Amino acid sequence: MIGNGLFGSATTRHLAERGHDVLNIGAASSGPDVRGTPEANWPTHRVYSSHNDAARLTRRQDRDPAWADVTARAVAGYRRLEEASGITFFHDVGCLIVSRPGGDGINADPIEVMGETGVSFTLYEAGDSTWRETWPSINFPATHYVAFEPSPAGYIQPKRLIAAQNTLAQRAGAAFLVDTASRISRADGRFSVETAGGETFLAPKVVVCAGAFTNFNGLLPVPAPVSLKSEVVVLGEVSEADAVALGDAPTVKYLIDVVDLEGIYMVPPVRYDDGRCYIKMGANTTLDHPMTDLDEIQEWFNSDTDPRYLPIFEPVLRTLWPAVEFVSVRTQPCLITYSPDRIPIIEHQGDGLFVATAGNGGGAKGSDAWGERIASLVEQN
Template sequence: MERFDFIVIGGGMMGAPCARYLAEAGHSVALVAAPEPAPGGAGPFASHHDAARIARALASDPDWARLGARSMARYADIEARSGERIFRRSGGVLAGLRAGPLAGFTKRFLAVASGMDPAPAVAEGDAGGWTLPEGSVAACEPGGGWIDPRAMARAQVRLAEAAGAQVFPQAAIARAGRDVTLADGTRLSAGHVIVASGPHAASDGFLPRRPAMTVWARTVAFVEVDETEAERLADLSTLIWVPGETWTHDLYALPPVRYPDGRWRLKVGGQGASGPRIEDAADMAAWFHGPGDPEVGAALLAELRRALPGLREAATSTGPCAVVWTETGFPYVDAAGPGVTVLAGGNGAAAKCGDELGRLGMLRATGAELAGEGYRATFEARWA
């Protein structure tokens, strides 16, 4: 049985950078990073198996803004050292309404924007190439854009390996104390285990107790466009917006992105606290083997068309996604028991700031407190 200082279960947005920071600090590290399943495969599935996620420092909460800003400040270094192209700067728009159920959301992100240096420009009405609902106010972040989460994960794994981490490209199937068994029967042992298994953390049994988190099955919708339309929309920003005064949740949209199959697609998503929940691996597999919810997809496409009138569509489609909401609204970066740390719970906003969350996970796993890191949030876990 091979022994390490640390075993990190999960090679995604939080786990891979955590392993990298541990290895760069001189620890011996085993990173258990299951590969992305083939279409129709058995999993494990992960939300970073995607081509584009919004990257922004601006948020409606100062801690999320700080997590994003610190991570984004490191993108260039990660790209230079890994050789991966991760970030595309397109500008980002965060828009809301001054009236209605989400008026407080608008007030909060404007307050955060006013404290940024440089402060994003604030515009009434349309912004970033998008047509917004009447009464909208938008904060425009020139340094925003989007990341390729697959490329980010590859980069973090590559840098972890360069720093001495040993990567095991398969799934973990069991943990007993500080020993971990892999799918091929390999057994690893460590002084400490970090569980960064994303939406699976509440049900995979790697933690000694169940974290209080909800895993929601979500639907995203895509509009495929041809090369000419993609070129016409090349200056389009990313967007988070509130479609109307009666809405109780926001939506997000990305400009045209070239997907691995070579086709250009815009993506739109966003749902409130409703819809099916994912309780275990069987639920996850069933959801990710399907197309999502076509009715939700149709509603998302309708809002995208309102925000981008004149869009020349070649085809549309829907797909499955999953989001983890914690009871605190922040990721759990905390001790789960003797020799075990939990690093999970993205709340739909963690892809862009995974590097900083991985660093915090490294600190917590090595016994450091997070109180001096400049956050109001404690990142303490709550347990079911």
């Protein structure tokens, strides 16, 4: 198994619990830097990932049955995973879905989708501001309705979910190596996996779960049909008092009317690896751009985010939380991996080489069930 992110850790656990011998080779996934953690003990093969962040939204709702079924199954298993591993990662604080009636012209009207998919919610029509009695700290325009989707909507902490998966996988006999796979080749009916740390492993089957880095580092003879898009989130640091006061605030999906932004997502204060608490907000922006080259990607993660992003994000964050005195506000670079049909790619490339990637910006919440699906494909081929 190459990659110890959301898909790789889940797949490793499912395979190990089904009795298979698994070695997971993955770049380290924790560190003190909240910007894409330099998981680089290996300067020549720097690898970052989509989970180096402290929170991911989770909801059952999705119009596409391929997503809805998988996500629902994973969400239903969160508490079981927490109990079995002893590691908590799920916060069922609910989610506020905020939109103009009819949607924003790009996205369908969220409450129509929720109605179609049978997700229950409490609706405050546009102009009805009684929702403020329950959530007085947050601010939305009166032109928009506010719908509250209760538990199990909320957020998960991706690194803690990975730690839970790894704990259970290890208990079931899986081995782990913190290293970067630098080449996969085939000889004498087996795969040879070389690492940047100078080791070589032979295996009858290899699963590549390398997220945005699937097509780099000589892992696959046939590239996966993914496209990569830059994504930026803003982190608003809050005081300890605000972190406590707002800790149970719901997550937010907000179809905002701002020219440069589309589809706000937001998580209440969460403690990051640097010990500080941040409200995280992200969105598609008109500055986002495709990325194809590994050097360009490393540069993207290593350099300060384009200074044009903060002036777009910061006023929106401050308008959403008018009473919060942010200690600091800054942006953080990330990368989204898309597939052509916007469904994760889970494929057998042949001879026992598998690839699973393309969370399409939403793969964390259902990762346990995607991992289960990958494990089944590996068993069947």
